[in-house]
Amino acid sequence: MKKLLSIVIVALFSLQAAVVVAADASKPKVYGKKGYVWDEMTPERTAVLKMGGDPVKGKESFRGCQGCHKADGAGVREGVYPRLTGQHASVLIKQITEIRAGIRLNPKMLPFVEDPAISMEEIGDIAAYLNTLTTVRENGKGAEDMSAKGKKLFNDNKCFTCHGKNGEGDAAKSYPMVSAQHFDYLVREMKWIKQGVRGNSNPDMVKAIAKFSQADLEAVADYLSRLPDYRTVTAAAPAAK
Amino acid sequence: MKDKNKHIGMHLGTLGVLLGMLLTSAAVQAEPVPLEERLLLCGGCHNPDGNSVIPENPKLSAMNAKYLQRQMEDFKAGKRTNPIMDSIIPMVDESEFKALAKYFSEQKRLVGAPAADPSAPAVADASAPAAAGAMSEQAKADLVAKGQQIYLEGVLATAAPACGGCHGEDGSGNDKFPRLNGQNQTYVVSQLANFKSGARTNDPKGVMRAVAKRLTEEEMAAVAEYIFTLKEAE
Numbered sequence A: 001m002k003k004l005l006s007i008v009i010v011a012l013f014s015l016q017a018a019v020v021v022a023a024d025a026s027k028p029k030v031y032g033k034k035g036y037v038w039d040e041m042t043p044e045r046t047a048v049l050k051m052g053g054d055p056v057k058g059k060e061s062f063r064g065c066q067g068c069h070k071a072d073g074a075g076v077r078e079g080v081y082p083r084l085t086g087q088h089a090s091v092l093i094k095q096i097t098e099i100r101a102g103i104r105l106n107p108k109m110l111p112f113v114e115d116p117a118i119s120m121e122e123i124g125d126i127a128a129y130l131n132t133l134t135t136v137r138e139n140g141k142g143a144e145d146m147s148a149k150g151k152k153l154f155n156d157n158k159c160f161t162c163h164g165k166n167g168e169g170d171a172a173k174s175y176p177m178v179s180a181q182h183f184d185y186l187v188r189e190m191k192w193i194k195q196g197v198r199g200n201s202n203p204d205m206v207k208a209i210a211k212f213s214q215a216d217l218e219a220v221a222d223y224l225s226r227l228p229d230y231r232t233v234t235a236a237a238p239a240a241k
Numbered sequence B: 001m002k003d004k005n006k007h008i009g010m011h012l013g014t015l016g017v018l019l020g021m022l023l024t025s026a027a028v029q030a031e032p033v034p035l036e037e038r039l040l041l042c043g044g045c046h047n048p049d050g051n052s053v054i055p056e057n058p059k060l061s062a063m064n065a066k067y068l069q070r071q072m073e074d075f076k077a078g079k080r081t082n083p084i085m086d087s088i089i090p091m092v093d094e095s096e097f098k099a100l101a102k103y104f105s106e107q108k109r110l111v112g113a114p115a116a117d118p119s120a121p122a123v124a125d126a127s128a129p130a131a132a133g134a135m136s137e138q139a140k141a142d143l144v145a146k147g148q149q150i151y152l153e154g155v156l157a158t159a160a161p162a163c164g165g166c167h168g169e170d171g172s173g174n175d176k177f178p179r180l181n182g183q184n185q186t187y188v189v190s191q192l193a194n195f196k197s198g199a200r201t202n203d204p205k206g207v208m209r210a211v212a213k214r215l216t217e218e219e220m221a222a223v224a225e226y227i228f229t230l231k232e233a234e
Helices: A002-027 A044-053 A055-064 A087-099 A120-132 A147-156 A183-195 A204-208 A214-226 A230-234 B002-024 B037-045 B065-077 B083-092 B094-105 B120-136 B138-151 B163-167 B185-197 B204-212 B218-228
Strands: none
Touching: A002 A214, A044 A087, A044 A120, A055 B163, A055 B204, A087 A204, A147 A183, A147 A214, A147 B002, A147 B037, A183 A204, A183 A214, A204 B002, B037 B094, B065 B083, B138 B163
């Protein structure tokens, strides 16, 4: 009798645990929540990466994005919308799929990237398209040149470990290119990553910038915003025109 | 021009017939009728060529056929509601939607208000001062300029996207985003307000609701005024 009772109790217990796990699985884990793992592959992201992308189709699909990111993909100098041109496709795919999954919290953008506004296949196409673009328009920079201080902070805190010496990031590891980005966008995102409100913060980055004051963030952002597009640096040929 | 005015007279006649029908038959049965006959009904409100002259009614001319068909289906299914179309759509059989959509999609979009009817100057004169009094030429030009700014650039402060990004800089749309150029202002304002309030929810994934939520009433009025003047690029 006692044995039976304990079996029932154990059964109930595991049932409850299963329910809790199920509820947990439907709620995305974001930075600061137990079980959050940076860069954890979601099924959708895996699928998009596998599909590859067609830049020609991506140009057409990008139409739904250009109301904000502009027809040339360069965003706005005020930094309300980031520059997307030349960003690694792997990074764009990571960010879009994580916004769709609720891991990166971006309610302003969400309705425009949810299915069917953008289908799963279109994510890869758009990412491939944006990666091919170069920016002609000048990006937004800090009000005054703080790049000397910014460069020192960038190097002292080993930001280059992930983002590269020229701010070029790393396509294979989904580390974003951060050079030639709009100043205000960089300041805002660093702040949101630090505070965790972005949702998909990289814990190592949070540690690296934990002690940064607002002035420090601005100096680093100014430094990065003044770096040229990494492709004009890493390519032996001089920048086009 | 003469021709168009003759049409308007005809619409009023159709409208009378229509209202009579609505009053006499409470439960309307959808019986498929030939396209030409059906167009008498639609033309009464949307104009036979789809360029509605009634500000509350949308122009259907040159709109994407799939878009038009889906709107009819949505009215039929109650996914989009409007007191007037809700009373019309039960009379139309679903099998007619495709041909109706095709017909209106093939009509030329006319931009701008219809020319005043020279045969009815009394009416035009009576309404003209009231309309002019409502808004001076300068105020109107300012509104159009503000609308153009919103249409092409969006509103940064509220992250409202530029309409032209999706609907096209000239408003001609494509198979994913409906045509807007030359659309009646009153209709455009009503749709934006409906998207914002949630009265219209048949936009896929709430894309237009997300846009309209970021617009003030003044911005809606301005952008609608600009859309009304917008001509398709040659």
